[in-house]
Amino acid sequence: LSWISKIQVNQPAVLRRAEQIQARRPVKKEWQAAWLLKAVTFIDLTTLSGDDTSSNIQRLCYKAKYPIREDLLKAxxxxxxxxxxxxxxxxxxxxxxxxxxxxxxGCDIPVASVATGFPAGQTHLKTRLEEIRLAVEDGASEVDVVINRTLVLTGQWE
Structure with missing residues (x-):
C-alpha cells in the first residue's frame, strides 16, 4: 500500500472541475422525478442502532422493497x-x-454489513477478519470495512 503516499493530485484542476459541477443547471421538471427515483436505487437503506431488533430489521427490509409510496409511483x-x-x-x-x-x-435486494469494529476499527486484526467471515457466512454480499484511523494517521499502510 505504499502507492497511496505516492499519489499526486492536481489541486487547481480538481477545484476547477468542482466549480464547473456546481455551476451546472439543476435537473428540472419532468426529468427531476426520474433522477430522484434513480437515486433511490443507489441507496443502501441502513440501520446501525445498538438496540435493533429483528422486527426493526423486518420493517427496514419492507421499506427497502417499497421505498416510494405506491400512489406516488402510480402518479x-x-x-x-x-x-x-x-x-x-x-x-x-x-x-x-x-x-x-x-x-x-420475495426480493433479492443484497444485504450489506459494516464490520471490523465499526465505527472505530479498534479491535484486533484476528477479530476483524472473523467478523468479516461471519458476516459473509450469514449472507452479506457486501462488507463495509473500517480501518484503524490511528494507523492511517501514522502512515502505517501495511
Whole structure:
C-alpha cells in the first residue's frame, strides 16, 4: 500500500472541475422525478442502532422493497418498475435477520454489513477478519470495512 503516499493530485484542476459541477443547471421538471427515483436505487437503506431488533430489521427490509409510496409511483406511471433500494445495511449480528426478511418478502435486494469494529476499527486484526467471515457466512454480499484511523494517521499502510 505504499502507492497511496505516492499519489499526486492536481489541486487547481480538481477545484476547477468542482466549480464547473456546481455551476451546472439543476435537473428540472419532468426529468427531476426520474433522477430522484434513480437515486433511490443507489441507496443502501441502513440501520446501525445498538438496540435493533429483528422486527426493526423486518420493517427496514419492507421499506427497502417499497421505498416510494405506491400512489406516488402510480402518479408517475412507475408503479410497475420494481423500484427498490440498492441494499439493506446492518450490523453483522443482524445479517441473518435481514436475509430472512428479504427472502420472506420475495426480493433479492443484497444485504450489506459494516464490520471490523465499526465505527472505530479498534479491535484486533484476528477479530476483524472473523467478523468479516461471519458476516459473509450469514449472507452479506457486501462488507463495509473500517480501518484503524490511528494507523492511517501514522502512515502505517501495511
Amino acid at each position: 408517475l406511471n412507475m408503479h410497475d418498475k420494481g423500484i427498490t433500494t440498492a441494499a439493506v445495511c446492518v450490523y453483522p449480528a443482524r445479517v441473518c435477520d435481514a436475509v430472512k426478511a428479504l427472502k420472506a418478502a
